[in-house]
Amino acid sequence: MATVYVNDKAVDIGDERLNCVQAAERAGVTIPHYCWHAALSVVASCRMCLVEVGERKVDEKGEVSTVMQPKVVPGCQTPVKDGTVIRTADAKSKDAQQRTLESLLLNHPLDCPVCDKAGECLLQDYSFQFGKAESRMVDEKKTPPNKPDIGTHVGLFTDRCIMCSRCVRFTREVSGTAELHVVNRGTHAEIDVFEGHPLDNKLSLNVVDLCPVGALASKDFLYSQRVWNLKSANGVCGGCSTGCSTHVDSNKDIVYRLRPRFNPRAQGHFMCDEGRLGYHHVNDPARLRQYLVRGENGTRAVEWSEAAGVCREKLGAAASRDPGRVWIVFSPSMTVEEAWLLANYARQLSPFVKLAMGPVTVSGADDTYPKDRKGRPEAKVKFTIRAEKASNARGVRGVLAHFQKDRLDYQHFLQAARGGQVDACLISQGQSPAIYKPGVEEGDALASVGFVAVQEMFASSLTDRAHVVIPASAFSEVDGTLVNHAGLAQAKRASCAPWRGTRTDGQFYLELLERKGLVHAGNLRKEIAKVIPAFKPLESGDLGEYGVYCEKLKDPA
Amino acid sequence: MAAFEPVLLRRLNRPECKTLTGYRADGGYRTLERALKEMSPDQVTTVVKDSGLRGRGGAGFPTGLKWTFLPKGHPGPIYLCVNCDESEPCTFNNRYLIECDPHQVLEGIILASYAIRATTAYFYVRYEYGSGTRTMQRAIDELYAAGMLGKNILGSEYSLDVVVHRGAAAYICGEETGLIESLEGKRAWPRIKPPFPAIEGAFRKPTIVNNPETLANVVNIVERGGEWFKSLGVPPDPKNPRDAGSFGSKLYCISGHVNKPGIVELPMGVTLRELLEVHGGGVWKGRKAKGAIPGGNSMGFCTEAEFDIPLDFNGPGKVGCLGLGTAAVTVFDETTSIVDVLHNLCRFFAHESCGQCTPCREGTAWMLKIVERIKRGQGRLEDLSILEEVADKIGIMPGTTICGLADGAGWPVKTAIRKFRDEFKTYLREGPGKGPSPGMRLQMAGGH
């Protein structure tokens, strides 16, 4: 067990191997730092983290003495051990911090009013906390030209760069694609790419998060919002079964960006571009926003409760005739809670109603990073984009397995429908169109089904055939649990209200069940954990920041 | 005192010794032959260590001691990197060595490699040294043909390859870990230490970096013994327990406003004045000297009144300079504007900073901007204190920066202002054109 003293406060760091920046963090003290990042190699070049370091010793007589090193040292490069003393706020460290910041600001354009990073910029924050208010440079600043097309998704505001080289190290060490590098020396050093080889890889937008300043900007987000107007909610990416933890940033129920949220259990620090940019459908004005009932006299828009009533009536009637000819199809992107409510409704209809898994998109093979120079995956994997493009196939399967022995999938359903063995069905197909778009033949398969209810975000071949159309909610609108490829159950929070006039999917299922109240993910988790052993780890209702493992839901090795 | 007979430069004007036959006829490679037969690698190291030889590359680190930092019993490979990047302005001692006596350097390389059990020696040579590079390559080819490089050198158990690597043409390639990065094919961005190269250097293997002049000295030390070496130069200062002495002879480069620029080998400790008057032929055009740089740009300035300092490892420090550096003396005469000189030096460091560390990248450029503005006649009195302060804090090692370049960039600035403050003030008051020799550029030898 090791004790480190940070600004005279003792912290126990156990037997972990930490540097001064990390150890200070444990003591609640921020050592400002730019170039150091937990997921990248140590270069100790920005010299923002200079601190005084020393050693505390106790002699035989029990006398305590502290010997400090005469000069400040980079905290990110200096490991701590038992007895290490760190001083971050004394004159020497303060002087060093002020000097580094003064240097960094010498040529910085200070165009915060038009900079995307303003509000979450470490240069702003540290200058405020550790810097001086005025610059002593009266000479002209350098003004290197911007490189708006340095990457497919990323632009570079060259003059804002503080040369921390995080972006360069990311493309070398994590993506392995090595597009970014430094050209020129000294104050003329710039981040650049080789002609004709822009920053273009499936992880490229991570450099925007890594960039401590507003030098690298996401073209997708650029100039769309001031970050202080954004509200951030913890999310989980729906792009694939990796299930990266995210921040969903929205303003007035419009989602403006997704960012990775550090989660050592899910994906680490990063996320892929496809997942990050996979939110646009949420704000799409073409989204369905009306509950529709289609009858002999044409199509009517109805209140949500009426739509639920029609479903109850038709499905109920069909189930009492022949429950084996009633099918409920579950989307692999719905939450565990939603699946639970919908399955409960199915069982309320009859124990013989068929429960089928919706379409699970699998595209290619798992894509791992880093790549080597020839684009082949390296042995030591730091990030995986999974082939299975469904965020909760395991969670939904776990629920279905409890209610039905046979495992039925989407093909079984379509076959039965085509074969005229389906009298009524409810298809929950809330997947993003980027991941799954029903084909014409799927709609045709429903031609002879007597009653079709479809929950969808956009009009599709399925809604064309539906007798009841139920607008589906987007990932940003629901609280709930998603289980990733490794059986990790993570909680995501709603950041936006459902579209006006609509209810969330879960709320609609409650209506089907004629259950009162609102969807409360925590309570539902407790309920599920009591009944389904595979979900026992959810029993507290709270999954914490990183989620909990449901071992039984993991793929068999 | 009897005139000193050059040792390192004894074949300076004997072009026949550039060939293997000529060098051997002069007694060359006998030391190597004897060492391979009669001495163990550790014995060679001990001889070098006991001689008190200190590195000639600038830092003056005891050579034998450095060799002992290698991990004991390492399975290999271990590398020797010969640092012939020699980009310090006005420094050209290695250039003479490799152009005029390549085999002496190579004998030193093989001896040192044997001592440290290296399997490959990389000869990292300044890009601009085309002629020297070709001379070295020819000499290496001769050695391979004669069975004196490659497998089983001179019939012994010992095998060594020597590979010439042309440098990436930047000052920072001479910093030892910048050199290693550059050798590995990367940008010469100096590495953070630890680990030091002796533990983890080129290609992540234990590596020793030495200067060619250091290695040439090794030949003569192994040949004549440490006692001979110690009979030259200056013994340690008894009052300074950290002084390791300045033994042996040194190649002094003389340039700038002198009548006879060039190179001379002398026992360590010659005074700057003697070097200038006796060996450099005095200041040119009958003028007086204003000051000098005692050992390459990074060492700072001394005034004419300080010319009596001995040019050993301690001397320049006594008058507020950083140290001996490369022992390349650049003199400027009384008509030279110190503002011009400083501007020239600031340009050099701002141009050569590799740009990794914030204090160095920004500090060198800022100092240049200020000096440029002063030179234009738009200086302010407070600029002097800003310059002094930045120069003082830019490169405190270890701490503010990764390598010594930043420290070196600070010394000329702070010494110029401290030692020539009145001239700066006059210049600030009266502007360009009023001070001594306005607009005159100090002509510097050695490139840049």
Ligand SMILES: Cc1cc2nc3c(=O)[nH]c(=O)nc-3n(C[C@H](O)[C@H](O)[C@H](O)COP(=O)(O)O)c2cc1C
């Ligand atoms: C910026 C910088 C440039 C340097 N350039 C050279 C050089 O050109 N040649 C050299 O031998 N040493 C140079 N050095 C010193 C080397 O880092 C190293 O100390 C030296 O090569 C060791 O050799 P030695 O022990 O034989 O002197 C430089 C150091 C710094 C900080």
Ligand code: SF4
């Ligand atoms: S662009 Fe950003 S991440 Fe890259 S070096 Fe500059 S400041 Fe650092």
Ligand code: SF4
């Ligand atoms: S890897 Fe998968 S979960 Fe992670 S961001 Fe990409 S699509 Fe989303």
Ligand code: SF4
């Ligand atoms: S001190 Fe200067 S030259 Fe040396 S590593 Fe840092 S930036 Fe590069």
Ligand code: FES
């Ligand atoms: S964070 Fe330590 S030097 Fe950059």
